[in-house]
Amino acid sequence: MSVYLLCLVLFCVGLYCILRKRNVIKIIVGVVIAEYAVNLFLALVAYRFEGRAPIFSPDQKILNMVDALPQALVLTAIVISLATTALLVGIAMRIYEKYGTFDITKIKELKG
Amino acid sequence: MVDLYLLLIFMIIGAVIAVEVEDLLSAVVCVGTVGLALSMIFLILKAPDLAITQIVVEILCLIILIRATLKKDLPFSTSGRWLLNTGITVGFIGIFLYVASQALKELPAFGHPLMKVSETYLTDAVKQTGATNIVASIILDYRAYDTLGEATVLFTAVIGILAVVRRIGRKKQGEIIKEEDE
Amino acid sequence: MSKEHESGMSVIVKTITRLTVGLIFLFGIYILVHGHVSPGGGFAGGVIIALSFVHLMLAYGKEVSFKKLPRAVVHFFESFGALMFLGIALLGFTSGYFFINFISKGQPFKLFSAGIIPLCNIAISLKVGAGLFAIFLALVLLKFEAEKRK
Known part of the structure; x- marks a missing residue:
């Protein structure tokens, strides 16, 4: 149970960064940390005590494997998170090129 | 399971430093350490596919973020109403943590998956x-x-x-x- | 080292890159092809192949990298990977339904086994590797043009 709570604390650090910081790059860093926390939570749910990795070997019979389904879901989510992070970085670099700053409070021209 | 706890606490410390440090390049490097620790946790949790993919994706993510922040010196802005904004944010996160920890009781215990x-x-x-x-x-x-x-x-x-x-x-x-x- | 390759990093980095980039590419292909019998698979293999070209580009500059792999080829491979994955899925209609494993399963623990799974791994790796390398190229070229204007 306390492992889940530590994972939630990690998610909350990312959430605090998204809500509180004014710098666009800092907001992207918060999004990345929150993604790590969610991936870690799904992998923690799949773990089983005394379990083996879900790969068969030719000479021995393995019965106690960990849950393979959340691992398969996380595997696609990791690559998608990289692509969305790159999209955020592209938008942030465009903002810097147009306004000369990363600070979202100084970008008054975004209004209207 | 001691190594799992140690790596999790290391990840939390790295994330806090990445959030609070003023230099942007240092923040990006701290995020890199968090990702590499996550790769090691995947290896402990018996998920080698995830470990390989995470360590490779982390390197590419680090390269992209460093290219975005190089040679851009930026002032660290602390705007007004610091106390009010931080108070509202911390209160919201506290409510979120309470509700989420109540919801976690419905999950199966750690180590005994469904x-x-x-x-x-x-x-x-x-x-x-x-x-x-x-x-x-x-x-x-x-x-x-x-x-x-x-x-x-x-x-x-x-x-x-x-x-x-x-x-x-x-x-x-x-x-x-x-x-x-x- | 010829004269026209003056851009990029120093001679030490270029020599180490020339020695290691082929090995990284080969390791990516190994991870990719053995995806159904050992850890790895299309996602990790594709990203490793993309990283080998990123390595080449960071060390040698963009002219040498474009000579090895032009941008049109990158975009072609990305679309080709997506279409190949969809085509394998549609070929399942010849013997049943969408995404059926229509090739014979073969013997387990061998390289040529498991029906359509290695083919899907190859398609996924083409898609992921070319897509991520296209993202990297777009961001890096944006940076170059912003510097050129100043």
Whole structure:
């Protein structure tokens, strides 16, 4: 149970960064940390005590494997998170090129 | 399980430093350490596929973030109403933590997962698909629709980046921009 | 080292890159092809192949990298990977339904086994590797043009 709570604390650090910081790059860093926390939570749910990795070997019979389904879901989510992070970085670099700053409070021209 | 706790606490400390440090490049490097620790945790949790993918993706993510922050010295802005904003944020996060910890009690305990669907996969996968890596047989045979959707999302992200970055359509009158890169 | 390759990093980095980039590419292909019998698979293999070209580009500059792999080829491979994945899925209609494993399963623990799973791995790796390399190229070229204007 306390492992889940530590994972939630990690998610909350990312959430605090998204809500509180004014710098666009800092907001992207918060999004990345929150993604790590969610991936870690799904992998923690799949773990089983005394379990083996879900790969068969030719000479021995393995019965106690960990849950393979959340691992398969996380595997696609990791690559998608990289692509969305790159999209955020592209938008942030465009903002810097147009306004000369990363600070979202100084970008008054975004209004209207 | 001591190593798991140690790595988790290391990840939290790294994340706090990444959030609070003033230099942007230092923040990005701290995020890199968090990702590498996550890769080691995947290895402890018996998920080697995830560990390989995470360590490779982390390096590429680090390269992209460093390219975004190089040579851009930025003042660290602390705007007014610091106390009010921080108070509201911390209060919201406290409520979120309370509700989430109440919801966590409904989950099965750590180390004893519910294996209703996965039992079938573990016993029948080699016979039905012929692949001995169960994760590969799930993402490409049992649940291949997920992978098709993932390919669609990746394609959409690439098109989005090319549309955000491109130069055509932004030129003023009388200005000629050579388009050798598109 | 010829004269026209003056851009990029120093001679030490270029020599180490020339020695290691082929090995990284080969390791990516190994991870990719053995995805159904050992850890790895299309996602990790594709990203490793993309990283080998990123390595080449960071060390040698963009002219040498474009000579090895032009941008049109990158975009072609990305679309080709997506279409190949969809085509394998549609070929399942010849013997049943969408995404059926229509090739014979073969013997487990061998390289040529598991029906369509290695083919899907190859398609996914083409898609992921070319897509991520296209993202990297777009961001890096944006940076170059912003510097050129100053």
